Amino acid sequence: MDAYNISVIGGAGIVGREFLSLLDSRKVPVKRLRLLATARSAGKVVEFRGEKITVEETTEASFTRDDDIVFLSASGAASKQYAPIAQAQGSFVIDDSSAYRMDPAVPLVIPEINAADLEWHQGIVSQPNCTTTPMVLALNPIHRVNPLKRVVVSTYQAVAGAGAAAVEGLRTESAAALAGRHEPSGTQKREIAFNAVPQIDLFAEDGYTKEEIKMANETRKILHAPDVAVSATCVRIPTFFGHAMSVWAEFENPVSPAEARRLMESTPGVRLMDDPGQELYPTPMDVAGTDEVLVGRLRADTSLPGGIAFWTVTDSIRKGAATNVVQVIEEAARRGLIRR
Ligand SMILES: NC(=O)c1ccc[n+]([C@@H]2O[C@H](COP(=O)([O-])OP(=O)(O)OC[C@H]3O[C@@H](n4cnc5c(N)ncnc54)[C@H](OP(=O)(O)O)[C@@H]3O)[C@@H](O)[C@H]2O)c1
Numbered sequence: 001m002d003a004y005n006i007s008v009i010g011g012a013g014i015v016g017r018e019f020l021s022l023l024d025s026r027k028v029p030v031k032r033l034r035l036l037a038t039a040r041s042a043g044k045v046v047e048f049r050g051e052k053i054t055v056e057e058t059t060e061a062s063f064t065r066d067d068d069i070v071f072l073s074a075s076g077a078a079s080k081q082y083a084p085i086a087q088a089q090g091s092f093v094i095d096d097s098s099a100y101r102m103d104p105a106v107p108l109v110i111p112e113i114n115a116a117d118l119e120w121h122q123g124i125v126s127q128p129n130c131t132t133t134p135m136v137l138a139l140n141p142i143h144r145v146n147p148l149k150r151v152v153v154s155t156y157q158a159v160a161g162a163g164a165a166a167v168e169g170l171r172t173e174s175a176a177a178l179a180g181r182h183e184p185s186g187t188q189k190r191e192i193a194f195n196a197v198p199q200i201d202l203f204a205e206d207g208y209t210k211e212e213i214k215m216a217n218e219t220r221k222i223l224h225a226p227d228v229a230v231s232a233t234c235v236r237i238p239t240f241f242g243h244a245m246s247v248w249a250e251f252e253n254p255v256s257p258a259e260a261r262r263l264m265e266s267t268p269g270v271r272l273m274d275d276p277g278q279e280l281y282p283t284p285m286d287v288a289g290t291d292e293v294l295v296g297r298l299r300a301d302t303s304l305p306g307g308i309a310f311w312t313v314t315d316s317i318r319k320g321a322a323t324n325v326v327q328v329i330e331e332a333a334r335r336g337l338i339r340r
Helices: 015-024 076-088 113-119 132-145 165-180 210-222 258-266 320-335
Strands: 004-011 030-037 045-048 051-054 070-072 092-095 125-126 146-156 229-233 244-252 270-272 294-300 308-314
Touching: 015 030, 015 045, 015 076, 015 308, 015 320, 030 045, 070 076, 070 270, 076 092, 092 320, 113 132, 113 320, 125 308, 132 146, 132 244, 132 258, 132 270, 132 294, 132 308, 132 320, 146 210, 210 229, 258 270, 258 294, 258 308, 308 320
Parallel strands: 004 030, 004 070, 070 092, 092 125, 146 229, 270 294
Antiparallel strands: 045 051, 146 244, 244 308, 294 308
16 A cells, blocks of 8 residues: 555544554554644644654645545534545545535445445545444345345434543533532533433434434435435433444345344454343443444344344444544555545
């Protein structure tokens, strides 16, 4: 793999920092790394492979033809402002926000599922929401042989999915609550310590939140399955790392739990951790800092003959975000899709 000039917008954030650690652990060759953020983090020093890198403030002039790869990991507004500029400079832009996910000119890629969609990129590649990725990774091996028809999902999402400030918010709220005080940090829609909040992002007119709508639309785009019906309920819970979800799925033809297990087990990145006899199933604590989608509680859906129900847990910062980005870079490099 060639060594690239890489710029990370949001390089001081929770996903940006994990991205650096993965570049290192996966031995991605890097020629020159730049870290950009807002004025808040400008001047901070981050060490990467023994080199001290000073975080710079992002401006429209930050983007030059020198950047082979620009990873936008900041916010939807920042992506809308900066992605077209980086794209115009000929950089390979990977966007972690929701800004371009449903843009028909932008591939939305999980390499294990639709790596071939990278071939038609026009400079920007989008990253799925951190709840969509594990769900479709677990469903895809069945969908390939027996098309997915309908999914009902309830999520139990860690605060890390909302960024570094939300992690700190849970820490401070928990300490205050244990001392008998209610001091909402304002990082979630309600106080999150010792609570569960069924609102992530804003509500749309149909009563679903934008997070729930993202799960539905992105699932259809990644699986190339425009008619799949998805109903999601996304809930923030007071865990730090690791998104969990409970999934009920129906396919065109009945599927047995044994067949679903066999197909999931054959999928890279998906691991069954499922033995009710041993009370074995995954929890968020089992995935923090890992790249796997762990699946447990796989069983027949007793409300729908031929359907299945399961529980799955993934680290949102890793496979839900940074790991997938590094895999996209590796795959795009392998296919010769990054400008040199
Ligand atoms: N956390 C997850 O699990 C996850 C998963 C999938 C996708 N994402 C997406 O990834 C992106 C980053 O999320 P995060 O969790 O890493 O958030 P975070 O911890 O809050 O970090 C955000 C970073 O972006 C920078 N930033 C914000 N607005 C900016 C702007 N206008 N210009 C330049 N830099 C800006 C911040 O700068 P300062 O350091 O100066 O404040 C910070 O470094 C978001 O789009 C998020 O939706 C997150």
